[in-house]
Amino acid sequence: MSFLPIFRDIFLLEIVIASVVFAVIAVLLAVSLWRRRAGAGRPPSSRADNMPLEIGYAVALLGIAIFLVVVTANANGRQAQRQEAVLAAADVVTVDVTGFQWCWEFAHRDGPVTVTGACAEDPATRPTLVVPVGRPVELRLTSRDVVHAMWIPDLALKSDVYPDHTNVLATTFDHAGTWLGKCSEFCGTHHPTMEFFIRAVSEQEYQQYLASGGASV
Numbered sequence: 405m406s407f408l409p410i411f412r413d414i415f416l417l418e419i420v421i422a423s424v425v426f427a428v429i430a431v432l433l434a435v436s437l438w439r440r441r442a443g444a445g446r447p448p449s450s451r452a453d454n455m456p457l458e459i460g461y462a463v464a465l466l467g468i469a470i471f472l473v474v475v476t477a478n479a480n481g482r483q484a485q486r487q488e489a490v491l492a493a494a495d496v497v498t499v500d501v502t503g504f505q506w507c508w509e510f511a512h513r514d515g516p517v518t519v520t521g522a523c524a525e526d527p528a529t530r531p532t533l534v535v536p537v538g539r540p541v542e543l544r545l546t547s548r549d550v551v552h553a554m555w556i557p558d559l560a561l562k563s564d565v566y567p568d569h570t571n572v573l574a575t576t577f578d579h580a581g582t583w584l585g586k587c588s589e590f591c592g593t594h595h596p597t598m599e600f601f602i603r604a605v606s607e608q609e610y611q612q613y614l615a616s617g618g619a620s621v
Contacts, residue, residue, distance in 0.1 A: 414479055421468065454484040487574045493540040496574075499533065501545045503552035503565040503587065506594035507531065523597050532601040536617075537580050538612035543573040553589035556602060562588065577604035 412555045448536055500511040507523035510533045519532030535541045552565040555575065563573045565587075587598040605613070612620055 441503050496540045498542045501543050503550035506598045508600045515614045536607045537604050545571045550591050552587045555588035556585040558583045
């Protein structure tokens with residue numbers, strides 16, 4: 405999927421940085437404890453600060469912060485480029501996604517096929533968004549009432565869904581499968597059941613789905 409490599413790169417980088425920071429702090433703590441025990445019985449130093457050490461801390465933290473900003477900006481740039489490439493494709497599949505209290509509606513412009521869910525306790529009431537494998541997919545997101553958020557955890561896809569505004573989420577599915585999506589923005593009483601499925605199928609199956617008016621998947 406388009407966003408997964410970027411997400412994994414950033415996550416791995418965060419793990420590496422966190423591990424290094426943890427190791428440095430652990431070493432400094434161990435050295436401090438060892439020096440304290442080794443100097444037991446000696447009068448404590450009257451010095452209240454250590455300017456070179458404090459400057460070193462500040463420089464190190466500033467360096468880490470700048471590094472993270474640069475890496476994050478680079479990742480955001482790559483994500484924007486991929487979205488632009490998807491939207492510029494001639495064979496892009498466009499689906500209008502509408503969030504409402506408390507479910508989802510998917511309107512395929514290629515069909516036209518519109519699927520509206522009920523999102524009750526029974527998973528069978530969740531709507532399914534069907535998309536083709538290998539073709540760029542453009543999801544145009546808006547809300548009918550309050551703020552929602554479309555989130556597909558396993559694909560690292562997420563976007564806020566606002567009333568009177570359209571956000572665009574673009575990606576390409578590289579293999580068939582079915583994934584669970586949900587609303588990640590608290591939106592009222594039945595927010596926990598505001599879920600849906602997204603299913604990627606072959607181009608032939610997708611065309612059959614459209615031809616049947618959404619009756620077959």
